Amino acid sequence: MGEYLRRFWLPALQSEDAPTNEGEPYRIKLLGESLLAFRNTEGRVGILQEACAHRGVSLFYGRNEDCGLRCVFHGWKYDVDGHVVDMPNEPPESRFKEKIKPIGYPTAEVGGVVWVFMGQGNPPPLPDFAWVSAEHLVVTKRYQDCNWLAVVEGGVDSSHVTFLHSTLKDDEGKERPNPIPGIGETLQTNDGFPRFDIVETKYGYMVGARRNVADPDRYYWRITQLVLPFYWMAPSPEDGPYYSCKIAVPVDDDNTINWTISWHPQRPISDEDLAVIMAGVGQHVVDVLPPDPSKPYGNCRPSQNRWNVYEIDRERQKRAEFTGVHGLGMQDQYIQESMGVVPDTAREHLGSSDLAVIKLRRRLHQEIDREQDRSAYPYTTNSLRDLRGATMFLDKNTSWIQEIVDKIDLPDVLYES
Structure with a gap:
């Protein structure tokens, strides 16, 4: 059943749950996964797995800054798509961050609702209610x-x-x-x-x-x-x-x-x-x-x-x-x-x-x-x-x-x- 439900866009949170750019993350849980929603500097909403890909620290306590959510443990920073965009505890020449699988899911914000697609491949069209x-x-x-x-x-x-x-x-x-x-x-x-x-x-x-x-x-x-x-x-x-x-x-x-x-x-x-x-x-x-x-x-x-x-x-x-x-x-x-x-x-x-x-x-x-x-x-x-x-x-x-x-x-x- 879980794989079937991942074929669909899921209503995840209301837009008002993440009202402020660079505001506090909002805890959600869908299909058994602990997730965070945050609105970045430009107003886009990202939905990420709550655990940092490095050591599993909760990103709820992270810094929402400069178009990303930064873990306060070792400074790893994620964009709204879940890509690691900064890894300050690694040498400047390191390409380690390119090997880390994104921890985010595609989102869309319409109708006062932030939607998330947790499946594989390209998302289908949003339901046109x-x-x-x-x-x-x-x-x-x-x-x-x-x-x-x-x-x-x-x-x-x-x-x-x-x-x-x-x-x-x-x-x-x-x-x-x-x-x-x-x-x-x-x-x-x-x-x-x-x-x-x-x-x-x-x-x-x-x-x-x-x-x-x-x-x-x-x-x-x-x-x-x-x-x-x-x-x-x-x-x-x-x-x-x-x-x-x-x-x-x-x-x-x-x-x-x-x-x-x-x-x-x-x-x-x-x-x-x-x-x-x-x-x-x-x-x-x-x-x-x-x-x-x-x-x-x-x-x-x-x-x-x-x-x-x-x-x-x-x-x-x-x-x-x-x-x-x-x-x-x-x-x-x-x-x-x-x-x-x-x-x-x-x-x-x-x-x-x-x-x-x-x-x-x-x-x-x-x-x-x-x-x-x-x-x-x-x-x-x-x-x-x-x-x-x-x-x-x-x-x-x-x-x-x-x-x-x-x-x-x-x-x-x-x-x-």
């Missing part, structure tokens, strides 16, 4: 103590939203049925058993989850996009304030950086919508512990965590909401972490509502088998540009796939049947 070039977006990330695949599986599981994210009473204390996810409180359903329809694509698959509603002639459809290897787009209302993309990047086998990116294609996210985001009631988790530069991603560790049992409010759980835990994002996180850092899938009993999870596991096995086939890279030009989740009410004889033909170039992205 709409938000990558959007002018108006909000980016947050959080550290999660569980395997990345459990996080992605939670994202494509549409059946849990009727339960995990439901509320029991309105603001006036009146009983109410579960709201339809993503479209507010005015339209409601008690249908806890969505029927799934999954369409395979070159980039991953589309999940259609169908629910019954009060109108006997229509269905409610909730469409989620899964983009390999670890992106998904859950629905926003068709007239919603913004769209969102989620990303689960593996730190190692046991930990994940869970990204949430929200954007609007035409206008800034309004102050009112931003206030909701910053309140942490949705997918963005913004309440974090004080920064700890000694840890990878030490500035995005949630203040709600397993050590304070996620600040669960048992009284609120009884009287107001299903979980008693604040925020949709944290509700997802605490459930996923509660399954263990690497869930024991041998103990599971998957049913018909788990079809998207089953399909994801099978698809990843298929992709790993095709690992050496570079032509199997799942992104094609503009194939991701118009992707987003969707919600819609459709007549029972209307195909949900047909309804999104205008939004996605289906002939280009669907697999041959």
